[in-house]
Amino acid sequence: MSEVRYGIIGIGNMGSGHAGILTSGKIKGAVLTAVCDGFESKREWAKEHFAGKVAVFENASDMIDSGLVDAIIVATPHYDHPAEAIGALGKGVHVLIEKPAGVYAKQVREMNDAAAASGKKFGIVYNQRMNPLYQKLRELIASGEIGDVRRINWIITNWYRTQVYYDSGTWRATWGGEGGGVLINQCPHQLDLWQWTTGMMPKRMRAFCQFGKNRDIEVENDVTAYAEYENGATAVFITSTSDAPGTNRLEVSGSRGKIVIEDDRMTLYRLREDEAAFNARNKEPFASPEVWKIELPAAGPSPEHAGILQNFTDAVLHGTPLVAPGEEGIYGLTLSNAMHLSTWLDDWVDLPLDEALHEAELNKRIATSKFKRTQPAEVKI
Structure with missing residues (x-):
């Protein structure tokens, strides 16, 4: 694999922010290939904003099943982070979730178990x-x-x-x-x-x-x-x-x-x-x-979100240790x-x-x- 093809679940404030970083060319070895959102207004925005260069889906399942993504970024409301991550890990893609890991520790522990069983890279956007x-x-x-x-x-x-x-x-x-x-x-x-x-x-x-x-x-x-x-x-x-x-x-x-x-x-x-x-x-x-x-x-300046995205990309491509493993979100x-x-x-x-x-x-x-x-x-x- 020479590059990681990213999909984003949720193209609201945080999701669009990640999309902007990925399409800026700042992240070596990464490319944004797809996004999905349950809101039609968000999908229409994505279609216009990306001008056909990024595939737009209504749900994560269709996006992942398309074969267009190697890794996904979960940028949905808090309660949905574990469910989206578990679903993606079960389909064999790498997962980077926005913070917080979830709302209650029990659901996050289930997500951690799914990540361990998947063998895929699992990270969290602890950009600090x-x-x-x-x-x-x-x-x-x-x-x-x-x-x-x-x-x-x-x-x-x-x-x-x-x-x-x-x-x-x-x-x-x-x-x-x-x-x-x-x-x-x-x-x-x-x-x-x-x-x-x-x-x-x-x-x-x-x-x-x-x-x-x-x-x-x-x-x-x-x-x-x-x-x-x-x-x-x-x-x-x-x-x-x-x-x-x-x-x-x-x-x-x-x-x-x-x-x-x-x-x-x-x-x-x-x-x-x-x-x-x-x-x-x-x-x-x-x-x-x-x-x-x-x-x-x-x-000195902090690379913030771009730093996390580069580190996660390097982890997928080269096995670089994750600065923020997803499993640590539970702490x-x-x-x-x-x-x-x-x-x-x-x-x-x-x-x-x-x-x-x-x-x-x-x-x-x-x-x-x-x-x-x-x-x-x-x-x-």
Whole structure:
């Protein structure tokens, strides 16, 4: 195979974005050959936009059966990601899914099992893993530069959304249409980076989700979560869509220092010696370890979606390791599922997550949602 022929399922905002990258010639070894969408208006747009150079189908099954594609990109609403992926994998094509991996961990686990059985490449569009800033953070933590991780704090509240935004689609910010709010729509990248950069998943979590705070919506738009880890570390994750101005600040503290990321810059506070060692030898009541403040140089531009598409193409053609394997989508989703479940139960939630209990509680919210899953839903923004 000299090139990967891509098909896109869902040609809305994200799907058309991927189409633009693939048709730009930026991705070596990749070509867009087909798209599909259940909405006639989207199909008509595609036919006009691509001027007959890309085949247009109504559904994924016909597109895949046409023999025109080697790999597909799933850019449909959240609930449909696993079903579309499983169907495509079963027909022998490679699959790259948009984030989130799904809405609840149980369905994503089924997708992961299908991917493992298929022998095909399976990736997820966690484009923030391509960002040199977070790659450097992961490298520094893994190398032991700040010692043992003790505390993680992330305030990510620069998602400001108005009521007009929420009113722009009947499916938006509903349990039936999206399956959640800020955790499912805006925060999947941060939830992924939280565990990917630190290499740790919590052992238990207590969360406080506020539903429709300052907005007329069903789902969570303000969240504060606290997590504990096996090694004694703790984490606090705060997010909101109604803070103005918002904040995006990540701190990871360890036994040998602290890393802060804010305003696309990284600062390393490096202790001269491990805090435990200093504490053991110190004889002064108000002493503190010597610390060096290091402003790391700008990490440079991130290739974002184009980087993920190139990496996935290289994985199919040359066996290059995936930066974002699709199977890893379950980790960040598990964190958001745990936050929901903790709030619904008003209690601690242990990890591994009770996936059946979460699904049952989610279904209660879906049953009373103003959006019914039988309604058509256009792809999210």
